[in-house]
Amino acid sequence: xxxxxxxxxxxxxxxxxxxxxxxxxxxxxxxxxxxxxxxxxxxxxxxxxxxxxxxxxxxxxxxxxxxxxxxxxxxxxxxxxxxxxxxxxxxxxxxxxxxxxxxxxxxxxxxxxxxxxxxxxxxxxxxxxxxxxxxxxxxxxxxxxxxxxxxxxxxxxxxxxxxxxxxxxxxxxxxxxxxxxxxxxxxxxxxxxxxxxxxxxxxxxxxxxxxxxxxxxxxxxxxxxxxxxxxxxxxxxxxxxxxxxxxxxxxxxxxxxxxxxxxxxxxxxxxxxxxxxxxxxxxxxxxxxxxxxxxxxxxxxxxxxxxxxxxxxxxxxxxxxxx
Amino acid sequence: xxxxxxxxxxxxxxxxxxxxxxxxxxxxxxxxxxxxxxxxxxxxxxxxxxxxxxxxxxxxxxxxxxxxxxxxxxxxxxxxxxxxxxxxxxxxxxxxxxxxxxxxxxxxxxxxxxxxxxxxxxxxxxxxxxxxxxxxxxxxxxxxxxxxxxxxxxxxxxxxxxxxxxxxxxxxxxxxxxxxxxxxxxxxxxxxxxxxxxxxxxxxxxxxxxxxxxxxxxxxxxxxxxxxxxxxxxxxxxxxxxxxxxxxxxxxxxxxxxxxxxxxxxxxxxxxxxxxxxxxxxxxxxxxxxxxxxxxxxxxxxxxxxxxxxxxxxxxxxxxxxxxxxxxxxxxxxxxxxxxxxxxxxxxxxxxxxxxxxxxxxxxxxxxxxxxxxxxxxxxxxxxxxxxxxxxxxxxxxxxxxxxxxxxxxxxxxxxxxxxxxxxxxxxxxxxxxxxxxxxxxxxxxxxxxxxxxxxxxxxxxxxxxxxxxxxxxxxxxxxxxxxxxxxxxxxxxxxxxxxxxxxxxx
Numbered sequence: 001x002x003x004x005x006x007x008x009x010x011x012x013x014x015x016x017x018x019x020x021x022x023x024x025x026x027x028x029x030x031x032x033x034x035x036x037x038x039x040x041x042x043x044x045x046x047x048x049x050x051x052x053x054x055x056x057x058x059x060x061x062x063x064x065x066x067x068x069x070x071x072x073x074x075x076x077x078x079x080x081x082x083x084x085x086x087x088x089x090x091x092x093x094x095x096x097x098x099x100x101x102x103x104x105x106x107x108x109x110x111x112x113x114x115x116x117x118x119x120x121x122x123x124x125x126x127x128x129x130x131x132x133x134x135x136x137x138x139x140x141x142x143x144x145x146x147x148x149x150x151x152x153x154x155x156x157x158x159x160x161x162x163x164x165x166x167x168x169x170x171x172x173x174x175x176x177x178x179x180x181x182x183x184x185x186x187x188x189x190x191x192x193x194x195x196x197x198x199x200x201x202x203x204x205x206x207x208x209x210x211x212x213x214x215x216x217x218x219x220x221x222x223x224x225x226x227x228x229x230x231x232x233x234x235x236x237x238x239x240x241x242x243x244x245x246x247x248x249x250x251x252x253x254x255x256x257x258x259x260x261x262x263x264x265x266x267x268x269x270x271x272x273x274x275x276x277x278x279x280x281x282x283x284x285x286x287x288x289x290x291x292x293x294x295x296x297x298x299x300x301x302x303x304x305x306x307x308x309x310x311x312x313x314x315x316x317x318x319x320x321x322x323x
Numbered sequence: 324x325x326x327x328x329x330x331x332x333x334x335x336x337x338x339x340x341x342x343x344x345x346x347x348x349x350x351x352x353x354x355x356x357x358x359x360x361x362x363x364x365x366x367x368x369x370x371x372x373x374x375x376x377x378x379x380x381x382x383x384x385x386x387x388x389x390x391x392x393x394x395x396x397x398x399x400x401x402x403x404x405x406x407x408x409x410x411x412x413x414x415x416x417x418x419x420x421x422x423x424x425x426x427x428x429x430x431x432x433x434x435x436x437x438x439x440x441x442x443x444x445x446x447x448x449x450x451x452x453x454x455x456x457x458x459x460x461x462x463x464x465x466x467x468x469x470x471x472x473x474x475x476x477x478x479x480x481x482x483x484x485x486x487x488x489x490x491x492x493x494x495x496x497x498x499x500x501x502x503x504x505x506x507x508x509x510x511x512x513x514x515x516x517x518x519x520x521x522x523x524x525x526x527x528x529x530x531x532x533x534x535x536x537x538x539x540x541x542x543x544x545x546x547x548x549x550x551x552x553x554x555x556x557x558x559x560x561x562x563x564x565x566x567x568x569x570x571x572x573x574x575x576x577x578x579x580x581x582x583x584x585x586x587x588x589x590x591x592x593x594x595x596x597x598x599x600x601x602x603x604x605x606x607x608x609x610x611x612x613x614x615x616x617x618x619x620x621x622x623x624x625x626x627x628x629x630x631x632x633x634x635x636x637x638x639x640x641x642x643x644x645x646x647x648x649x650x651x652x653x654x655x656x657x658x659x660x661x662x663x664x665x666x667x668x669x670x671x672x673x674x675x676x677x678x679x680x681x682x683x684x685x686x687x688x689x690x691x692x693x694x695x696x697x698x699x700x701x702x703x704x705x706x707x708x709x710x711x712x713x714x715x716x717x718x719x720x721x722x723x724x725x726x727x728x729x730x731x732x733x734x735x736x737x738x739x740x741x742x743x744x745x746x747x748x749x750x751x752x753x754x755x756x757x758x759x760x761x762x763x764x765x766x767x768x769x770x771x772x773x774x775x776x777x778x779x780x781x782x783x784x785x786x787x788x789x790x791x792x793x794x795x796x797x798x799x800x801x802x803x804x805x806x807x808x809x810x811x812x813x814x815x816x817x818x819x820x821x822x823x824x825x826x827x828x829x830x
Contacts, residue, residue: 010360010362011385012382012383012384012385012388012487013384013385013386014382014384014385014386014388014487014488015385016385017385017386017487018385018487020429020469020472021473021476021486022473023473023476026469026470026473027469028460028466028469031460037460038460042332042334043334043433043434044433044459044460045334045459046437046438046440046441046459047334048330048332048333048334048791049329049330049331049332049333052332052334076360076361079634079636082636084636085360085361085363085634085636086360086361087360088331088332089331089332089341090331093360119367119379119382120362120367122367122379123366123367123368123369123370123371126363126366126367127361127362127363161382161488162385162487162488217714217716218493218495218496218498218714218716219496219497219498219499219500219712219713219714243480244480244484244485244486245476245477245479245480245485245486246473246474246476246477246480247480248476248477248479248480248481248508249479249480249481249483249484249485250484250485251484251485251490252484253484253499254483254484254485254489254490254491254498254499255484255491255497255498255499255500256484256489256490256491256493256498256499257490259378259490261488267378267379271372271375272372272374273374273375273377273378273490274374274377317500317712317713317714318500318502318709318710319502
């Protein structure tokens, strides 16, 4: 039996809910495939109180093997490094995580908060929040830059606010079956298989993007990049290929901009969220690897070549037939 | 004999809760429920662009993120003086209602019913059946619900793109117009979900259940067509045998700000305040105290527009990160029971008058609301006119204030925003669980859940499942709350007048 332990630190529970949203496979099937059980999960396990501490003790003393430690939520170091913003059974929660990470065979950060700090580390970071092994793009975090779990792998970051259930489930299965090693991780320790794509890929608005036929306000069908703040050309994820919620949606399919929630720079690296900053007519948030001069040239030509069908539909909330 | 027991962590709620109760001869005489984590969203938002609140506040809570989006976009709508087209009201209600449908059954199957499998009930005769259905990860109903839940998510995918954390709800409406094809797909998903409800939860058609107007009707329904063998039937059979109709009374005052805003300015579920009499709801009567919270900045109660959220981690006497919201100075219960009472739902009013508020009443009111809501959701879907818009672009003012009060799954949720020089000057949030699990206020009055715990008999202090039932009956979401209370005098009488006629005493 594979032993899983899920902990919630400074979080909203969103990645737990997202994990429950898993559909191919659903969580019960996933656990069956893994031969795994949650020795404890704060939302799902019947066990509470002292019995939870007994579980922690069994892991710490290695009477029981902790196969995968899964941490959701940012690590609170505040106020003034004391960790008192989150006391768990009379101790700062960060200290419990430190103890358990020492004995974990694999350690996974579930969601952008435990990966990079996320929302709690926004603004002037009043909570003194970090991720497990990063604060934004800087390596370190709670466990330090050199931390390795017993398997020899660093923390595996399943970024996303929330994380897509497939990213969690498939990573677990790949780890347990020995199919994910350090070569499968990017420089932010995210599995490349999910994060080497862009959220832009397979966006249904791509034809509008190609011809720079842009929506001018929300609820319109055009591309959200030029005016409405969409960061999907910068966001490393496969959201629009994989789709969410029983494969029915994604952010851009929902008509609102991608805010690049899988990035270590989320959220403050992607403001303003709902409009596009420009110098002249040129967005400052160009796709990462597209040279600016080429972008300007191509988009000028694309606009000239844009079919009327797209021009009209880009600013309409419903499909308009153009002869 | 006096004794204190501590349950830390108290889990299978949303968030981090620590419970301490003082027992005297097996009875709870003191209760301490502490929200042990500070999150400080109000501080994160200060000085930011007002629209950033849409990104941040839905991330207060992963389980009810669309509720926060609804409240936040309402506060911005008031501040921006924005208008929404009729379709937007429908689409927003569909998103919110779907979240509530998911929340209520997630609570029942994943959080609440698991306690019915507790070892205390091994000799009850029903234990084998309860375990077969409700055991976590394995029970037959538990597993079926996990899959039914996943199917229902498609409605959110179609209307909100992503969940948790959609940005589809905006001050001027929704970003996602739906066409006829998508409406049909959503209807199909709801038919499947209704099939699950009728086949597994109810064992009867929802229309048949909705004919039940009082306890006698429920008794009759139970004896009919094997209804007693459904998941709800099993709960109705077990709860009184386990004494769940006699524990967890709470303050007996119920608040609702009105659920599901309609384009004509009314709400689908009526607002109100019930303390034995039905009274109208007035937002101006809401205040928050911080005397027992690890927070500083003011004395006595303040309206959220004047609210401050400054941590003071070593404050003497404090025991929770939660504030203490009060309505006209009163401790109140919020949630599905409060909503159904204030909406004057005949079945729930009858339950409250015949049984009183209790763990049983609260859970039944939640499931009853689930059934009413599913029916209404179909009506809203039907009313959408896909040829008409879903959004009107608003203008953003430089200076403004706005409030958004809505009914989330767990009760009254309020967001208050003050905008100065294009930036957020103050943002305050009161979540439903803060109402239910607040610490004492400056008058020493305990929060609703602590009050509900006092006087409860705990059979086995090593397995205080009675306490678990009471706390979980409120479906707490602790990504907000917690505290302590002492009993000054034993609670021996509880009076509740429903529709001015019925008075009962409980000992």
